[in-house]
Amino acid sequence: MKTRPVPNKDRVLVVDSNPDIHGAFRDMLVEDTHAQGKFELDCARDTHESHALMQQSLLAQQPYTLAFIGASPAKEWAATEIASQIWAVDPSVQIVIYAELLDISSDALFEAMGATNRWLKLRTPLDRVEVIQLSHSLTEKRDLQQLADLHDGTHSAAETIANPVDATEINEQDLLRTLLDNSPDHIYFKDLKSRFLKCSKAQALQFGAASPAELVGKTDFDFFSEEHARPAYEDEQEILRTGQPMIGKAEKETWKDGRAESWTLSTKMPLRNSAGVIIGTFGISKDITSLKQTEAALAYHHDLLSTLMDNSPDSIFFKDLQSRFVKISRSELHNLLRLSISRYRAIHPGTDEDALPPHLASVDEFEKYVIGKTDADLYGQDRASEFCRDEEEILRTGKPIVEKSEKTVHPDGRVVWYLTTKSPWRDRNGQLIGTFGTSKNISELKEAERKIEEVQAQLLTAARLAGMAEIATNVLHNVGNVLNSVNVSADLIGAQLRVSKLKGLARSVALMDAHAGDLGQFLTQDSKGKLLPTYLRELARTLEGEHNAITTELGALCGSVEHIKQVIATQQSYAGTPRVVESAKVDELLDDALRMHAVALTRHKVDVVRNYPSLPTLLLDRHRVLQVLVNLISNAKQALSATADKRALITLGAVLMEGPVLRITVTDNGEGIAPENLTRVFSHGFTTRKNGHGFGLHSCVLAAQEMGGSLHVHSEGPGQGASFALEIPVTVPAGSAH
Structure with a gap:
């Protein structure tokens, strides 16, 4: 493997058309006390000067480490063209582009410069500290790489200059570059202080860097929160101390920028040079966030199922x-x-x-x-x-x-x-x-169902008996109201028969029988006989009056008996017998109801005010209406029994409303009804009287409902009387008139 010589100083080339920039870099890298003695700076104004300086550096066996390339006033893309020419001479030079005029995206730079970590974009205006730190980081990375390459000591510097990179080195670099540029996993190399030396493109993208070069010199603390960065740093320091790798550790990553936490499966190993000396660490982290999320979801659902199955x-x-x-x-x-x-x-x-x-x-x-x-x-x-x-x-x-x-x-x-x-x-x-x-x-439910069936059977029997008792009670109550009228009629007939002049007729007949032989002389000559024809004429008129009176009372008695029959029929209607609708005049119906109570009203000195006009003949359930009226008048009469200090008064009213609906009111000025009892007076069995039974008003409500109507009560309170209103739908026959 070919190697490059290691210079005493890091040589830096600045290419910029502005001479002031050259002076700024000298101040930063050469004359600065912190960087003094560590850098050697050359400056070029254009492509030709930079190319010449590159050739000279290789011939002098003092290649450049860094090349800072600025803007050219002639052409916007001059910086990328200069970089390409520099790499053509020495492909190992690290390029830093800082041109203010390059207002282009990182993706466009990648497209122009290629997917490599040997260039990066520096922000402008230039900052002295950033330039120095960047220079140190890049040259330290270069030194580590060259130290690793020095294991092959058979090649001379001349060979390195003549043939900077042989085919073997190019092949390995291409392999590494291809791996780092295309692997979806996060691959990284760090120095002894856990600072990034090199990393994959996926790692840079995860950190939000434009290129892997931007990560050089940075640490996990620059990106992760203390919660993750500190344990990661301690793991790497432990590897440096012991030389033992960390294999397949799941790590939760928490970020400084507040993004959602992520998970990786990390393997870290010691980075050694050719002499076996540990000079850093390297590792690979696979993103397992989706796997962890799936695992958490599975664990959540497993916990749900376990909780359900266990409890x-x-x-x-x-x-x-x-x-x-x-x-x-x-x-x-x-x-x-x-x-x-x-x-x-x-x-x-x-x-x-x-x-x-x-x-x-x-x-x-x-x-x-x-x-x-x-x-x-x-x-x-x-x-x-x-x-x-x-x-x-x-x-x-x-x-x-x-x-x-x-x-x-x-x-x-x-x-x-x-x-x-x-x-x-x-x-x-x-x-x-x-x-x-x-x-x-459901064993307990089954047992409860069995008991419910038994109780239901018992309740049905009890309800049947109670229903029979209620019907009987209602019949007796309603019949009892009518029996008062029957008793009155019977008493009147009996009284008339007791004082009847019929006995005088019998004595007259006996007198004529005694003078049967001389009846003519008796009637014309005898003083008593002369009076007999006159007496008989008067007696005939008296008996005729008695006959008419008895006939009238018998008619009333028959009407009451007929109403009793209808009361019983009404009770039967609750079991399904249809109600009978017939023609009736309302004023006559009210008069009939009053007549049934005439004697009792007279005896109790109750005045009755009839406040109903002549209404047309209506089709209605006559006997049910009469039953309700008889009950309401009876209740009103009883309510007046405690009003000895004022005139007892019952007012009957009737009016035909829209619908048509017949509204009949029975109002008294009696003892009244307490507010808390207004909603209870129609309940079965409710009564405020000592001897009451609470069936009358309840039966009236049932009768009103049977007729499709309603029964209401109003009272201002105790001592203020009460007014009951019966409202039922009716039909006015065609051609009916008032």
């Missing part, structure tokens, strides 16, 4: 295509372990706990035993056959079996019920690889 109270299981257990939840392991112990003791009665087989000794041992087994191994062939059929059907059709109730009978006779769902198990490619399922113990 779910439900049984969860996975089986392969042969229905062998692949994975099973902890709860199912406990269930199967209890079942297996029960089966074993049924076959081997009297077995002590310590005498159980090893696989039945603990859940962990049993889990090892279960994996790879089938249901037949655990439940027995008879019980397992049903499971097997289900799973074969799932594998055949690819369709799940959802929430199937399954009964398991243990050897000790204990029955356990499960609600099981089984589904096809597919891999990520959709290939069917087995089945999986969940099973929930």
